[in-house]
Amino acid sequence: MTRILKTTIIAATTIVGVATSTLAGPLMDRIESGETIRIGFSNEVPWAYPGDNDAPLGFANVHALGVLKAMGYDNIEPVVTDWGGLIPGLKANRFDIITGGMYILEARCENIDFSEPMGIFGDAFLVPAGNPKNITSYADLRDQGATMVTGAGYNTIDAAKREGVAADQILEVPGPTEVLATMRVGRADAGAMTFFTAQNLAAQSDGALEVTDPNALPEWTQNWVGIGFRPEDSDFLEAFNAAQAEYLGSEEMLAAVAPFEYTNLQVPDPSVTTEWICQNR
Structure with missing residues (x-):
């Protein structure tokens, strides 16, 4: 009887362990193994562009870095590519997040997932x-x-x-x-x-x-900008959205993006969701 109970407990523990591991997407696995979060962007001033040694500059980069820092992540690796290579690069696992200031559009929503909007632009x-x-x-x-x-x-x-x-x-x-x-x-x-x-x-x-x-x-x-993720990283995207909700429009955030022309006029109405944008843009 004791042997049967012990076997049942081990089996249940194994099942729970497997179920838990499937909840973590590739990005979270990467982070937990001590690797960098690779952010992809091109040369789009003042949205997102490389500085010295490809340092991530521009308001979309600075905003994303602020959210990641609020989540406790600062081990970041910039990856610079042409604009047309951002979505293919994300899908090919050349980087983990698109921070390049990308409009949320229906055609793009069919290929990648977006955070809730971080700004509205014309x-x-x-x-x-x-x-x-x-x-x-x-x-x-x-x-x-x-x-x-x-x-x-x-x-x-x-x-x-x-x-x-x-x-x-x-x-x-x-x-x-x-x-x-x-x-x-x-x-x-x-x-x-x-x-x-x-x-x-x-x-x-x-x-x-x-x-x-x-x-x-x-x-x-008029369009809204979001940060791009692979669909399999939905766990990380959910956490990113929660942190962004606290950070977006804050004094800290507006001070960080001010050198790159972003103002409180670009802060989006929180009632406009990415789900709605994907269906209407």
Whole structure:
């Protein structure tokens, strides 16, 4: 009788141990084994970009690092890649989290999981000084048959097509540096990107380029940014969301992101959830 009871206890303990281990995703396993949390981002000023020795700069990086610190994690490894390589890199396990300032969009939600939003933002156009073609919207591009340059994988590609801009009017380049170069040599009439990115590029143009009013674009072009995770790391994502709820909009957080142009105007309404965004963007 005692032997049977002992065997039952051992078996039950084994089952519980197996069940518990299945609750921990690959990222938590990695952390518990003493390895780094690898954060993936590209060169998107002021969102997320590398400093000296690839130090993670930009408000999306700084915010994510603040949340991770609040969770008790500071063993971080930056991984810099092209924008178009962020989602493939996450899925291929080249890094663990996307901190690059990525919009939460339905097509992306089908491939990765997002945290609850950390900010709300608008897009704009980079145009020649004086805006000679008066381009302020995708409709203007469509009606004039104008050429738009944007980054590969940017949300602005689908937004333009939704507004009737033909595919042959859209020039895709790797990222912001190439957008700026394209606009400088006059190969495109407008560069489509986030308002913050456009402002940064205009500042580098020595007065040759300016930024349009983001409010001239339809309301549906307003987007929310989240931090990206692999679906199998749902345990870590749940803990991240809980910590972010406390950190987002706090004095500590706003002070950390202030050097990168993020203000309390970008703090999202907490009633807008990632689930809703995935269904409506």
